[in-house]
Amino acid sequence: xxxxxxxYGSGNxxxxxxxxxxxxxxxxxxxxxxxxxxVVRQVDRIVLxxxxxxxxxRRGLDHVAxxxxxxxxxxIRSGKPFLGICVGMQLLATRGLEHGVAEGLNWIPGQVxxxxxxxxxxxxxxxxxxxxxxxxxxxxxxxxxxxxxxxHAYFVHSYHLQAANPDQIIASTEYGxxxxxxxxxxxxxxxxxxxEKSQKLGLALIANxxxxxx
Amino acid sequence: MLKCxxxxxxxxxxxxxxxxxxxxxxxxxxxxxxSAIAYDAAGADELCFLDITASHENRGTIxxxxxxTAEACFMPLTVGGGVRTTDDIRNLLLAxxxxxxxxxxxxxxxxxxxxxxxxxxxxxxxxxxxAKQVSPDRWEIFTHGGRKPTGINAVDYAKEVVALGxxxxxxxxxxxxxxxxxxxxxxxxxxADAVQAPLIASGGVGTLDHxxxxxxxxxxxxxLAASIFHFGEFTIRAxxxxxxxxxxxxxxx
Numbered sequence: 447x448x449x450x451x452x453x454y455g456s457g458n459x460x461x462x463x464x465x466x467x468x469x470x471x472x473x474x475x476x477x478x479x480x481x482x483x484x485v486v487r488q489v490d491r492i493v494l495x496x497x498x499x500x501x502x503x504r505r506g507l508d509h510v511a512x513x514x515x516x517x518x519x520x521x522i523r524s525g526k527p528f529l530g531i532c533v534g535m536q537l538l539a540t541r542g543l544e545h546g547v548a549e550g551l552n553w554i555p556g557q558v559x560x561x562x563x564x565x566x567x568x569x570x571x572x573x574x575x576x577x578x579x580x581x582x583x584x585x586x587x588x589x590x591x592x593x594x595x596x597x598h599a600y601f602v603h604s605y606h607l608q609a610a611n612p613d614q615i616i617a618s619t620e621y622g623x624x625x626x627x628x629x630x631x632x633x634x635x636x637x638x639x640x641x642e643k644s645q646k647l648g649l650a651l652i653a654n655x656x657x658x659x660x
Numbered sequence: 661m662l663k664c665x666x667x668x669x670x671x672x673x674x675x676x677x678x679x680x681x682x683x684x685x686x687x688x689x690x691x692x693x694x695s696a697i698a699y700d701a702a703g704a705d706e707l708c709f710l711d712i713t714a715s716h717e718n719r720g721t722i723x724x725x726x727x728x729t730a731e732a733c734f735m736p737l738t739v740g741g742g743v744r745t746t747d748d749i750r751n752l753l754l755a756x757x758x759x760x761x762x763x764x765x766x767x768x769x770x771x772x773x774x775x776x777x778x779x780x781x782x783x784x785x786x787x788x789x790x791a792k793q794v795s796p797d798r799w800e801i802f803t804h805g806g807r808k809p810t811g812i813n814a815v816d817y818a819k820e821v822v823a824l825g826x827x828x829x830x831x832x833x834x835x836x837x838x839x840x841x842x843x844x845x846x847x848x849x850x851x852a853d854a855v856q857a858p859l860i861a862s863g864g865v866g867t868l869d870h871x872x873x874x875x876x877x878x879x880x881x882x883x884l885a886a887s888i889f890h891f892g893e894f895t896i897r898a899x900x901x902x903x904x905x906x907x908x909x910x911x912x913x
Contacts, residue, residue, distance in 0.1 A: 460756040464731045497753075498781035568662075569858040569881055571783050571827050575663045575705055575911045598663065598911045600736055602758070602783045602827075621662055643736050643758060645700070646913055 448476040449491040449656065452534075454506040454513060462495045462531065465642035469653040483516030491656065492520055495642075496533030500542030500558055500605065503533045504549065514551070522553070525633045527658050529586075532603065535636025538629065539607050554629045554636065556609040563622025571604045572621050576639075578628070578647075580617040586628075586635055586654045590647055592617070597647035599627065599639035606638060633660040663911040664875050665705035665882035666899050667738075667860060668889045670695055673712045675721030693728045699889075700733040702896040705911060707733070708761075708830075708884060711741030723755045730756025740788055740830070746779055753780060761786040761830055764803045767810055767817075770824060777825025786860075787826040789814055791847060792834045799847050806834035815850050822855040829855060830884070832863040840866025840887075848878030860884050868894060868902035875908055 449470060453459055463479055470477045478485060486492060494517070496503045507513055521528045530538055539550040542558035550558070561570050575598035580587055591597050599619070606625045609615050616635070617628040629636045635655070641648035671678040676690045686694045696707055707729075711722040719742060726739055739752050740761030749760045760780075766773050766787050777785045790806055791799040791814035799814040818829055831851055833844035843861045852859040861880035865871060865888055874883045888894050900910040 460727065460754060461730045461734070461758070464756075465734050468734075497784065499778075502781075567879070570856055571858065572662065573783070573828065573858050574665050574881065575913075577661065594661065597913050601662075602736075604782065604827075640736075640758075643734060645734050648734055 447474070447491075448478060448489040449493060450486050450489040451477065451479045451493045451495060452486065452513065452517070453479050453481045454503075454510050456496045456498060456503050456506050456533070459495060462493065462642040465649065466493060466652055469649055469656055472653070473656050475656050481510050481513070483510070483512035486513065486516040486520055489520075489526070491527045492517065492529070494528070494530045494534035494537065496531065496535075496537060498533060500533060500536055500544040500550075501546060501548035503537060504542070507537065517551070521634060525660070527655065527660055528634045529655050530636035531642070532638060532640055535629065535638055536605065536607050538634065538636050540610075542605070544605050553634055554607065554609055554614050554631065555611060556607055558605045558607050560605055561603070561621070561625060565622040568622040571602055572625060573602045575599070576601055576619045576621065578617040578619055579624070581615055584616045584628075584630065584635070585658050585660075586651055587617070588654050590650050590654075598644070599637075599641070599647050600643040601627075601639045603638055607636070661909050663705070663909045664903060665860075666871065666896055666903075666910070667706045667708050667882055667884040668699050668704050668896070669708040669710055669862070669884050669886045670890075671710050671712050671886070672722060672725060673714075674718045675725055678712065692725045693732060696729045696733050696737075699896065700735050703900065703911070703913070704735065704896050706736040706738060706882070708738045708740070711739065713742065723751055726752060726755040726757050738786055740786070746776060749776055749780055753784060759784045759786050759828065761788045763788040763790065766821060767801055767803055767812065770820060773821050773824040773826055777827070782825045782827035785826050786828045786830050787821040788830040788832070789818060789851070790832050790834050793844070793847070799850075802834055806837070814847070815854050818851045818855050822857045826857060828858050828860065830860045830862060831880075834863065836864025837862075839864050842866065842870040843874045843878055845873055845878045848874060848880055852879035858882065868899055871899055872903055872906040872908060875903070876906065
């Protein structure tokens with residue numbers, strides 16, 4: 447079995463790579479960092495990381511010739527398990543509103559909007575460790591303690607995905623109102639937090655993803 | 661609920677920790693990666709490396725340290741010291757740093773903050789401010805380890821860099837640094853209340869009460885300390901339990 451981490455020039459691949467490699471080694475999964483659309487078509491699972499601004503990441507993705515088509519073939523048509531991380535999750539939306547409007551992949555209809563906490567003392571970016579509030583069970587959260595007394599996930603973001611269909615929100619997090627922490631449908635999942643930086647919770651979620659058979 | 665962060669900071673020179681960590685049995689207390697692993701296991705919320713390598717030839721050593729740390733620790737890592745160009749930032753991020761802290765380069769050229777934030781996103785740009793009190797209501801920015809005055813008002817500067825895209829402020833009181841007499845709370849609060857970005861308080865921690873004060877009274881969202889943790893005076897766990905007792909939300913995973 448193999449998993450591809452899509453490299454489209456969006457920063458911190460090293461940590462994502464190492465965290466996935468650690469979980470993958472236990473399961474005998476091969477990890478490939480790639481910017482080759484053909485590899486994305488051949489592997490069994492796909493991870494789309496992403497840090498920075500939405501529009502920049504979208505430009506980066508478009509810049510790799512044939513990548514968006516390869517992702518659509520693999521994920522939408524072939525139904526391979528897909529995990530988007532941070533801006534890689536936000537890109538699933540219809541559009542992002544960070545520094546102007548940019549089109550997303552529209553796999554999870556919705557908009558990526560600015561965080562506006564309802565308490566004046568809450569800072570933006572939403573930065574640090576927060577707990578998850580699942581709205582339904584999901585295989586990627588299997589055996590992970592969630593809720594106020596559960597494990598924490600590491601967040602750092604100023605925008606979040608407002609899903610048009612509330613059923614596609616798997617978990618939220620509390621920060622002067624609810625922020626979307628995890629979205630998904632069918633074989634697609636995205637996390638606003640960084641599993642590769644979230645110690646116990648993160649490594650458990652990555653292991654669940656590598657085992658997931660949607 | 662978002663938790664307050666406790667961040668140990670390691671000074672790294674030529675790839676080695678200055679004043680090694682000695683709260684656990686390490687094979688090599690001078691190896692930053694071993695110290696990082698120990699702090700990861702101890703429950704630190706983030707880790708900060710401050711590179712104080714002086715010579716240009718040895719500047720690359722920090723990249724190797726960051727790379728090896730990112731392979732072993734799955735926690736957020738901030739790296740600062742000597743960051744002057746967007747290439748410096750790119751290299752650190754590619755090596756596995758999550759955030760990069762800029763100090764002198766931002767003082768000399770504010771536009772660098774804008775450029776960095778636009779290129780890499782505000783979430784990974786920390787602006788470090790070293791401030792000294794010059795009159796009852798005024799703190800000024802100092803560079804070169806507190807030796808060089810700039811005449812710049814620290815509160816105004818913080819507002820300016822956040823407006824330019826800094827995602828976080830790392831504030832060190834040069835009056836308190838190394839004194840163990842607690843954060844400069846008036847300064848911390850003045851800046852924390854003036855900007856929308858989160859603020860890490862630094863400089864002066866000697867007791868666990870000081871950590872509580874930084875958050876409760878200084879309105880910081882994170883506290884950074886070095887010696888009280890490195891020399892085993894207090895564990896990260898003890899710090900968090902103390903903060904929890906004082907009513908602050910902390911992560912005990």
